[in-house]
Amino acid sequence: MGKSNHASGKLAAVSLKKLKDGWHADGGNLYLFVRGMSRAWVFRYTSPTTKKRTPMGLGSIETLGLSEARQRASTLRALVKDPFNQIDPIEARDDARDQIKAAAKKRTTFKQAAERYIESKQAEWSNDKHRKQWASTLEKWVYPHLGNLPTELIETSHVLKVLQQNVKAKDGSIEGSFWNKRTETASRVRERMEAVLGWAKASKLRTGENPAAWKENLENLLSSPKKTKKVENQPSLPYQQVGDFMTKLKAKKGMAARALEFLIMTGVRSGSVRMATWEQIDYEDSIWSIPNENTKMGVAHKVPLTPQMVELLQTLPTIEGNSYIFCGSSKAILSDMALSKVMRDMHDKGEIPVKAVPHGFRATSRTWAAEQTSFPDEVRKAFSMHAVNDSVKAAYERTDFFDKRRELTEQWCNFLELPSIKKPAKSKNNVVNIKDVA
Numbered sequence: 001m002g003k004s005n006h007a008s009g010k011l012a013a014v015s016l017k018k019l020k021d022g023w024h025a026d027g028g029n030l031y032l033f034v035r036g037m038s039r040a041w042v043f044r045y046t047s048p049t050t051k052k053r054t055p056m057g058l059g060s061i062e063t064l065g066l067s068e069a070r071q072r073a074s075t076l077r078a079l080v081k082d083p084f085n086q087i088d089p090i091e092a093r094d095d096a097r098d099q100i101k102a103a104a105k106k107r108t109t110f111k112q113a114a115e116r117y118i119e120s121k122q123a124e125w126s127n128d129k130h131r132k133q134w135a136s137t138l139e140k141w142v143y144p145h146l147g148n149l150p151t152e153l154i155e156t157s158h159v160l161k162v163l164q165q166n167v168k169a170k171d172g173s174i175e176g177s178f179w180n181k182r183t184e185t186a187s188r189v190r191e192r193m194e195a196v197l198g199w200a201k202a203s204k205l206r207t208g209e210n211p212a213a214w215k216e217n218l219e220n221l222l223s224s225p226k227k228t229k230k231v232e233n234q235p236s237l238p239y240q241q242v243g244d245f246m247t248k249l250k251a252k253k254g255m256a257a258r259a260l261e262f263l264i265m266t267g268v269r270s271g272s273v274r275m276a277t278w279e280q281i282d283y284e285d286s287i288w289s290i291p292n293e294n295t296k297m298g299v300a301h302k303v304p305l306t307p308q309m310v311e312l313l314q315t316l317p318t319i320e321g322n323s324y325i326f327c328g329s330s331k332a333i334l335s336d337m338a339l340s341k342v343m344r345d346m347h348d349k350g351e352i353p354v355k356a357v358p359h360g361f362r363a364t365s366r367t368w369a370a371e372q373t374s375f376p377d378e379v380r381k382a383f384s385m386h387a388v389n390d391s392v393k394a395a396y397e398r399t400d401f402f403d404k405r406r407e408l409t410e411q412w413c414n415f416l417e418l419p420s421i422k423k424p425a426k427s428k429n430n431v432v433n434i435k436d437v438a
Contacts, residue, residue, distance in 0.1 A: 010026055011024060011032060013065070013067075016032065016066065019032065019039070020034065021035050026066075026069075028070070028074060028077060029043055029045050029073055029076075030042075030043060030070060031043075032061070039060060040058075040059065040061075041060070041061070041072075042055045042057055043056045043058055043089070045076070045080045045089070047088050047090075048080060048088055049088045049091065058072055058073070076089045107150035109147065109148050109149060109151070110142070110143075110147055110148075110150075110151055110196065110197075111138075111143050111147040111148065113197075113199065113200045113203075114138050114192075116199075117195065117199040118131060118134055120199070129336065134192060137185065137188065138189070138192060138196075141162060141165070141178065141185075141186075141189050142162050142189060142192075145158065145165065151197060151200040152205060152207070154197065154206070154211055155211050156217060156218070156221070159193060159211050159212045160222075162178070163178055164177045164178065164179055165177065165178045166178075167181045167182055179223070194210055194212035194214070197210050197211065197212050235354065235355055235357055235360050236357075236361065236362075236363040236364045237352065237360060237361065237364055238354075238367075239364050239367055239368035239371075239372070239415075239421075240420060241353060241420045241421075242361075242364060242368075243418045243420040244420040245351075245420075246264070249261055249342075252342065254342075255316075256326075256328075256334060256338040256341065258312065258316060259273050259274060259326035259334055259338075259339055260342050260358055261312060262312060262313075263339065263358055263361065264361045264365075264416065265308060265413050266409070267362060267365045267366075267384045267409070268301070268303060269296055269362070269385070270336050270358055271294065271336070272290050272294050272301075274324075274326060274333055274336070274339075275294045275324070276288065276290070276294075276325045278318065278323055281305070283305075286304060286306075286310065287302050287305060288303040288304075288305055289301075290302070290303065295385065296385070297385065301400075302400065302402060303409075304405055304410075306409055306413040307413075313325065340357055340358060343356060362384050365383070365384065366384055368415065369383065373408065375404065379401045380408070382401045382404075382405055383405050383408050
């Protein structure tokens with residue numbers, strides 16, 4: 001340990017910085033070791049385990065004053081000299097650190113809890129897209145803030161940090177808070193955080209109230225999502241323009257274009273179309289049977305096939321070893337982005353007057369049916385696979401309006417083959433020019 005040149009007796013706080021290099025005793029096993037500008041407290045004791053003289057660092061005079069150093073040395077000396085249970089202070093310190101590390105390893109972080117929650121709930125979710133959306137939103141918005149934080153330590157302030165984080169525009173500028181600028185997504189993220197933390201509590205990984213809960217918690221700290229920002233519907237193409245669009249779409253090559261064409265005619269969601277298989281097609285009865293796992297509502301659905309749909313299907317190739325009707329590269333299922341890209345490219349080329357998306361055609365067909373046909377609302381809803389209210393279910397619980405839907409679907413497919421509806425043009429005298437009406 002080097003040469004000792006300490007003097008016996010007590011040290012004075014005012015002279016600690018004036019001491020020369022070496023060991024300076026304060027009594028009671030407490031020493032101040034000085035080397036240059038460094039001054040550190042050391043507790044020197046004989047280990048009950050090894051029987052050797054052992055130094056234990058306590059910290060510098062900058063972090064530990066003289067009185068605090070004496071108190072700590074007194075506590076350690078009691079451990080060493082306990083006649084019934086002598087304890088080596090360094091061994092006790094190391095054991096405590098090991099226990100803390102072990103406890104930390106046992107802690108479940110928010111990311112770990114979320115992954116386990118998603119795994120446990122996959123069987124309930126209608127398709128793989130839902131699971132991916134869960135994972136992607138948490139990855140983007142939550143994990144950077146809460147991913148490595150143990151679930152039992154998460155409080156309302158942490159949840160607010162996620163929901164009020166800044167949102168950047170494409171040019172890097174700050175648009176505003178996540179809650180105010182991406183309200184619909186932020187609301188879903190909050191619900192997902194609440195679900196994960198609820199699962200953590202049920203799994204005995206945390207206790208107390210759920211910090212992501214809305215009722216009697218975040219509702220008092222955030223504006224109502226319904227009032228913060230009006231939910232924007234998916235942009236759609238007006239039905240008056242769909243005829244010309246279909247002509248241009250049919251001229252496009254590629255499986256994504258054919259899938260989009262089939263989606264528009266059937267009025268169903270993208271996932272049901274992309275996951276459609278040849279086994280689901282019944283040419284004899286002209287029916288496409290969608291299994292429950294391929295629908296958003298988790299309920300099997302039958303789509304009447306029109307002559308236009310059958311004609312399209314019969315032009316498509318079948319690939320050995322692949323049952324998907326609309327398959328992408330490497331026999332894989334088409335991605336949702338593939339259909340969107342078709343429309344995005346058409347808009348960029350000026351072939352679509354509005355920036356619409358595939359899902360918007362459900363609104364297009366529903367609007368057409370409401371304004372151009374006399375079919376009741378429950379039939380129109382059933383056509384687009386929307387749930388109907390309880391009173392309608394009670395009155396028509398034994399039918400899915402299939403025959404009526406076939407009539408509606410045939411009229412829709414016939415309408416798609418017509419030229420777009422042109423608005424009557426007016427002459428200078430405010431008189432409609434018949435030649436300008438298509």
